[in-house]
Each structure stands twice: as structure tokens, then as C-alpha cells.
Amino acid sequence: MYKVAFIGAGNVAWHLAPALEKEQIILVTEVYSRTKKNARRLTRLLYEAKAITSLDFSESEAEIFILAIPDDAFSEVILKLQLPENSLIVHTSGTKSMAVLERFERHGVFYPLQTFSRAKKVDFQKIPFCLEALDSEDLDILVELADTLTQNIFHITSREREKLHVSAVFACNFTNHLMAIASDILQQHDLDFELIKPLIQETMSKVLTHEPHQVQTGPAIRKDQRTIERHLELLENHPEFHQIYRIMTESIQDFKV
Amino acid sequence: MYKVAFIGAGNVAWHLAPALEKEQIILVTEVYSRTKKNARRLTRLLYEAKAITSLDFSESEAEIFILAIPDDAFSEVILKLQLPENSLIVHTSGTKSMAVLERFERHGVFYPLQTFSRAKKVDFQKIPFCLEALDSEDLDILVELADTLTQNIFHITSREREKLHVSAVFACNFTNHLMAIASDILQQHDLDFELIKPLIQETMSKVLTHEPHQVQTGPAIRKDQRTIERHLELLENHPEFHQIYRIMTESIQDFKV
Numbered sequence: 347m348y349k350v351a352f353i354g355a356g357n358v359a360w361h362l363a364p365a366l367e368k369e370q371i372i373l374v375t376e377v378y379s380r381t382k383k384n385a386r387r388l389t390r391l392l393y394e395a396k397a398i399t400s401l402d403f404s405e406s407e408a409e410i411f412i413l414a415i416p417d418d419a420f421s422e423v424i425l426k427l428q429l430p431e432n433s434l435i436v437h438t439s440g441t442k443s444m445a446v447l448e449r450f451e452r453h454g455v456f457y458p459l460q461t462f463s464r465a466k467k468v469d470f471q472k473i474p475f476c477l478e479a480l481d482s483e484d485l486d487i488l489v490e491l492a493d494t495l496t497q498n499i500f501h502i503t504s505r506e507r508e509k510l511h512v513s514a515v516f517a518c519n520f521t522n523h524l525m526a527i528a529s530d531i532l533q534q535h536d537l538d539f540e541l542i543k544p545l546i547q548e549t550m551s552k553v554l555t556h557e558p559h560q561v562q563t564g565p566a567i568r569k570d571q572r573t574i575e576r577h578l579e580l581l582e583n584h585p586e587f588h589q590i591y592r593i594m595t596e597s598i599q600d601f602k603v
Numbered sequence: 604m605y606k607v608a609f610i611g612a613g614n615v616a617w618h619l620a621p622a623l624e625k626e627q628i629i630l631v632t633e634v635y636s637r638t639k640k641n642a643r644r645l646t647r648l649l650y651e652a653k654a655i656t657s658l659d660f661s662e663s664e665a666e667i668f669i670l671a672i673p674d675d676a677f678s679e680v681i682l683k684l685q686l687p688e689n690s691l692i693v694h695t696s697g698t699k700s701m702a703v704l705e706r707f708e709r710h711g712v713f714y715p716l717q718t719f720s721r722a723k724k725v726d727f728q729k730i731p732f733c734l735e736a737l738d739s740e741d742l743d744i745l746v747e748l749a750d751t752l753t754q755n756i757f758h759i760t761s762r763e764r765e766k767l768h769v770s771a772v773f774a775c776n777f778t779n780h781l782m783a784i785a786s787d788i789l790q791q792h793d794l795d796f797e798l799i800k801p802l803i804q805e806t807m808s809k810v811l812t813h814e815p816h817q818v819q820t821g822p823a824i825r826k827d828q829r830t831i832e833r834h835l836e837l838l839e840n841h842p843e844f845h846q847i848y849r850i851m852t853e854s855i856q857d858f859k860v
Contacts, residue, residue: 417827441822441830460802461809461820472801500798509792512834514799516844517785518806519821520851521778526816526858528774533860535766541757542771543811544729545717549775550807552718554800558783563718564776565698570674573698577769586854587773593850594777597843601783603790 348372348491351408353401353423354415355379355388357462358438362414364391365470369494375408401426403433410487412456413437413447420446434484440511443504444478454479456488457507459514470495476502476510527587559603566598605629605748608665610658610680611672612636612645614719615695619671621648622727626751632665659685667744668692669713670704677703691741697768700761701735711736713745714764716771727752733759733767784844816860823855 350372352359359377366372374395379385385397401423403411410433415423417439424446429435435447436456447453455478462468475492477499479485485501492499502510525546529539552561565573574595581588607629609616616634623629631652636642642654658680660668667690672680674696681703686692692704693713704710712735719725732749734756736742742758749756759767782803786796809818822830831852838845 417830418825459798461805463809474798474801476798498801502794506792506794508833508837509788510794510798511830512837512848513785513788513794514802515821515823515834515848516781516788517799517803519819519823519855520781520847521803522806522810522815522819522821523823523851523855523858524773524777524781525810526814526819526860527854528770529815530860531766531770531773535763537759537763537767537770541716541731541733541767542774544731544755545771546774546778546807546811548718549779550803552720553779553782554803558779558786562776562779562783564772564779566772566776566780568675573674573768576765577772580765580769586857590777590850590854591769591772593847594780597784597847598776598780600843601780603783603787 348410348487349375349408350410350412351376351378351403351406352388352395353378353411353413353427354419355384356414356416357464358414358458359412360388360391360464361462361468361470362412362438362458363388363395365468365495366491367392371491371494372410376403376406378403402428404428404430406430406433409433411435417441424449434479434487436479436488440476440507440514443508444480445504452479452481452484454481454484454488455502455504455507456491457502459510461518471497474498474500476500476507478503478507524590527590531587559601562598562601564598566595569599605667605744606632606665607667607669608633608635608660608663609645609652610635610668610670610684611676612641613671613673614721615671615715616669617645617648617721618719618725618727619669619695619715620645620652622725622752623748624649628748628751629667633660633663635660658683660690661685661687663687663690666690670694674698681706691736691744693736693745697733697764697771700765701737702761709736709738709741711738711741711745712759712761712764713749714759716767718775728754731755731757733757733764735760735764781847784847788844816858819855819858821855823852826856 352363374392376396376398377385377388389395389397434452435450436454444455457476459474477488609620631649633653633655634642634645646652646654691709692707693711701712714733715730717730734745
């Protein structure tokens with residue numbers, strides 16, 4: 347059983363710390379957060395972890411440190427952080443390179459590729475873990491931890507993780523925004539977003555079981571110029587939606603694999 | 604029981620004709636297709652429908668005609684079509700206005716808002732039907748038909764249906780294309796699309812249970828300029844993906860409801 351400290355008590359730590367303790371692969375020694383209240387909310391779910399607000403871990407018994415903080419807090423936290431000799435530190439970010447931890451000799455990445463909400467139960471079995479470590483023995487430790495939660499374990503370098511993140515921005519963040527636009531267009535005409543939900547579900551179910559470009563449908567791929575022009579006309583009062591419609595249509599028509 | 608002829612033997616007719624016959628609300632008299640082979644493939648699933656290749660229905664016993672053909676075949680088919688006196692004709696298109704059928708006195712729209720694939724079983728209970736008719740008694744007939752298949756029945760005018768279709772292009776066709784881009788970026792770096800599927804599923808499950816703009820995540824909404832610039836840098840060799848990234852990011856940041 348590894349003694350582990352969590353630095354950060356946000357959504358990732360909230361789900362990850364209790365899950366790993368439950369598998370009896372770790373025992374959490376400390377949870378750091380900027381406020382004691384935040385840290386305590388998480389330690390209440392753990393066996394014997396202490397809630398702390400200092401980044402000086404030099405006296406900690408932990409041998410592994412899991413950094414689960416917002417991307418924009420990295421530089422400040424890493425600067426202040428004091429770890430015991432010879433400990434391993436990993437971060438859980440999809441965007442940060444492993445090298446941001448190079449101040450510490452043994453370091454790596456322990457990145458669960460999923461968005462977490464505090465209120466929603468997480469099924470770790472379905473979550474791919476992207477692991478990376480400077481040292482191969484440390485990578486083995488990370489595999490040992492992740493392996494208690496999931497069979498989806500991938501050794502992903504920082505450069506690959508960066509590409510993974512760009513593609514997730516397209517597939518998830520931008521997709522979500524297209525739904526926001528669709529919902530907005532419907533609302534402006536007193537139509538219910540519910541109406542197109544079955545169609546969205548079917549689109550998603552197709553995309554998850556086929557190569558996406560092979561199941562492309564709609565006026566753009568059909569080169570149905572009449573419908574495209576009519577749609578652009580309907581969007582004339584929304585220059586941004588108009589521009590997105592035009593550029594996505596062109597991109598669909600020009601797409602080559 | 605209404606006597607009904609299907610004009611077109613594509614995916615919509617393929618699912619709709621047997622489903623309505625099974626509910627014993629209609630009896631299909633004829634199935635028209637350009638080739639006898641196509642029409643026969645569908646009539647084999649029906650009680651006593653004849654496969655035909657002529658658009659002259661003047662001697663048909665059918666009282667309702669369901670036009671389920673590709674959008675680009677409309678003008679030619681409508682021009683040639685001969686119907687018996689006093690029959691009702693409806694089309695099943697999401698894009699065509701009801702008025703394209705104005706050559707015929709009694710006309711309307713019977714539009715199941717879903718994409719159909721021949722091989723995939725359809726659960727009509729989940730599909731919204733968008734109905735429209737020139738005459739209110741004809742609308743009642745369409746409601747009577749749709750009511751045997753689903754409780755999601757909506758009276759949608761041609762103008763509304765047009766808006767519905769634009770929004771579906773954003774929410775489904777463009778979304779699919781973003782997935783194609785994501786998959787392409789991953790493939791170029793020998794990463795598996797499987798990796799981000801759990802994240803896509805979670806994104807979709809959130810979007811279907813919340814207002815999409817309220818669950819927007821990612822570097823754009825966080826105004827994480829460093830990540831955005833790094834991503835744009837990574838996309839420099841793909842001018843189209845670069846442009847889409849930039850415009851979607853701006854649109855997320857400017858989005859107001």
C-alpha cells in the first residue's frame with residue numbers, strides 16, 4: 347500500500363482519492379487545499395488523511411504526491427511545493443507537459459481522460475488513464491495504481507497528450523458549443539431543444555460505432571447548394587452562426603482522409 | 604384502415620411502411636420506385652402492396668400518398684405524378700416546404716425527425732413526428748397515423764421546420780464533422796479514436812440533460828489564452844482546422860443567451 351498525498355481537493359481528487367483507497371492500493375496521508383474547508387470536505391471520505399493548507403510536505407510520510415489542481419495554479423503551487431527526499435510527484439492535467447514537474451527528480455503524469463463533476467458518480471472502468479513517467483520504475487508504479495481502477499491504460503507522452511487534448515477540444519468542447527448554437531436557434535423560434543435530441547443521440551451513436559467521416563450526412567456532403575444557400579439566408583442576422591455554417595460546410599466538402 | 608401508397612422505397616419508406624401496417628392503421632396498396640427491384644424489396648415486407656415503376660396513380664385505390672424520396676428528386680417526381688381525385692399527399696422531408704405539393708389540393712407534411720439506416724432497427728416511440736397539413740381535417744388524419752407509432756407529435760409549420768433543420772445541421776452534421784476532424788488529428792499521430800470516446804459520451808450525456816451553454820468547458824470558455832495559442836500552433840499545418848479552432852473559440856467566448 348502506497349502512502350499518497352493529494353495536492354488539490356477539486357473534482358479529480360474528489361473521485362480519485364476515495365476510489366484508490368477503496369482498492370487498498372493507497373492510503374491517503376494528507377489532502378492539501380487553499381482552504382481547510384475544501385480539504386476537509388474530501389478527508390471526510392478518506393480513512394485517516396489530514397486536511398492541510400501548507401505546501402511544505404518535507405515532513406510528510408507520503409511517497410507519492412498527486413497534483414490535481416487547476417492548470418492556472420500550476421506555476422504558483424510548483425514554486426512553493428516542498429517534498430520529502432526521493433518522493434514521486436505526478437500531475438493529472440491533460441494539457442500540462444510532464445516537464446513542468448522537472449524541479450522534482452522523480453515525476454510523471456497520471457491523467458484520467460474524462461471530465462468530472464463533483465455530484466456525478468464516476469465509473470473508472472470506462473475511463474482511459476494516460477500515464478507517463480521520467481523513470482520506467484515509476485511508470486510501473488503508476489500502472490499498478492491505475493490498474494486497480496481500469497483496464498484502459500495507455501502510455502502517452504507529453505507530445506501525444508497535447509494532440510489528444512486538441513482533438514478532445516474539437517470532439518467535445520466545440521461539439522458542445524454547436525449544441526448551444528442549435529438550442530439558441532430553436533429558442534429564438536419558440537421551438538423546443540427536446541425535438542432534436544433523438545436525432546443528436548442517433549448521430550452520436552453512429553459516430554461512436556463508425557469512422558465519423560464515413561457517416562457524414564446533411565446538405566454539405568450532399569452538395570445540396572439550394573439548401574445551403576437557404577440556410578445561410580436564414581442565418582443572416584447572426585453573423586457568427588453564418589460564418590460557422592459557411593466554414594463547416596466548406597470543411598466538410600473539402601475533407602480528405 | 605387507410606389505403607396508402609408509398610412513393611419511394613428508400614430508408615424512410617423501408618421503416619415507416621411496415622411499422623404503420625403493423626399497427627393496422629394502414630394497408631399499403633402500392634410502392635413506387637424507379638426500379639422494380641427496389642420496390643419489390645419493400646413490398647416483400649408488406650401484406651399485399653404491388654411494386655410499381657409508374658407515377659401514374661390515377662387508377663390507384665389509395666387515398667393517402669406518402670412521398671418519401673430524396674430532396675433532389677422532388678421536382679421531377681411531382682411534375683410527373685398523377686393522383687386519383689380527392690386524395691391526400693404528404694411528403695416526409697425535413698427541408699422541403701409544404702407548398703411544393705400545392706399542385707395537389709389536399710397536401711401536408713409527415714416528417715419523422717430522425718436519420719434512418721436500412722440495416723438499423725428503428726424505435727418509432729422515440730422519434731418526434733412533425734406534422735403539417737393545409738386542411739385541419741387532413742392534419743387530424745396525420746395525427747391519427749403518427750399516434751399509432753409515437754407520443755412525440757408536433758404541429759410544425761414549414762417555416763418552423765426550416766429552422767429546425769438549420770439547427771439540426773449544427774447539432775448533428777457539423778458535430779459529426781468535428782468528430783471526423785478529431786479522429787483525423789489522432790490518426791495523424793497514431794493515437795486511437797477509442798481514447799476519447801468515453802469523453803465524447805460524457806459530453807453528450809451532459810448536453811442532453813443540461814442547457815448546452817451552461818456545461819461548456821475547455822480552454823475557450825476558461826479564456827486560457829496560453830493553451831489556445833499552443834493549440835493554434837499545433838494546427839498550423841492544417842489551415843482549415845486552424846480556422847475552425849479560431850472561429851469556434853471566438854464564438855464560445857462571445858456567446859450570449
